[in-house]
């Protein structure tokens with residue numbers, strides 16, 4: 001009997017900040033690889049991860065949200081990363097929109113970038129679990145210029161199979177792009193240290209208000225497995241200014257304790273080990289320069 005050829009390809013998920021791109025990737029993979037938060041611009045670099053089923057193999061690229069205005073160095077850098085990811089070898093673009101938000105300047109900017117690609121284009125309307133508010137009529141005109149349209153809820157996992165069906169329809173037969181037998185995690189460009197720092201950054205995003213998350217990064221200095229099986233992690237939150245440091249530490253250290261506790265809990269689940277997290281805060285105005 002002739003064996004069925006598998007379909008393979010690279011699929012880039014793009015959209016404005018907060019559309020739910022990282023939530024979607026995690027839901028497709030059935031595990032967390034990309035951090036998410038209610039604050040825009042959570043994802044800072046294009047993250048590649050492998051999905052496989054009986055139909056074939058897909059390398060998904062979760063990109064940073066496309067920002068309308070890029071007043072600071074961080075958002076400029078992050079925006080250009082999304083565009084770069086889209087201009088490289090991509091077979092399908094999933095343009096994710098949040099119908100609960102108005103189609104404004106920022107959305108048009110994202111759409112402009114999507115329009116430039118020569119890949120197959122799928123319009124994915126996210127957050128359909130929310131009925132109100134909706135601006136879905138503002139997006140209807142897009143249906144004609146896209147190869148497929150799927151309404152879904154990344155958070156609730158609704159209609160994800162429809163999206164995967166649509167993606168596979170546009171992929172071509174070929175040899176596997178990566179050998180998943182040798183992979184220890186689905187993330188392709190995320191080593192274990194980076195994954196630990198991302199989890200801590202996610203907790204900082206959840207607890208800190210306003211602009212503070214955009215003024216910080218997380219550095220992992222040491223990870224050691226101790227004789228008793230405990231994983232010792234030494235990490236630092238780096239931030240631009242002393243006033244941010246004070247906010248991250250909080251009154252009598254309550255904020256850093258919250259971030260630390262929530263991080264430790266998730267790190268323990270992710271590593272399946274007991275974790276001792278030594279987390280401190282430091283002022284370093286040059287941290288943006290250290291980003292890849």
Ligand SMILES: Nc1nc2c(ncn2[C@@H]2O[C@H](COP(=O)(O)OP(=O)(O)OP(=O)(O)O)[C@@H](O)[C@H]2O)c(=O)[nH]1
Pocket residue numbers: 015016017018019020021022023024035036037038039040041042043044063064065066126127128129130152153154155156
């Ligand atoms: N109700 C609802 N909320 C969602 C859905 N998908 C994502 N969210 C929420 O939207 C917020 C943003 O989700 P993310 O996945 O971080 O969004 P993103 O597009 O990756 O954002 P950036 O990385 O900043 O570009 C989070 O609070 C998610 O829980 C959905 O289908 N329904």
Ligand SMILES: [Mg+2]
Pocket residue numbers: 021022023034035036042043062063064065
């Ligand atoms: Mg994201």
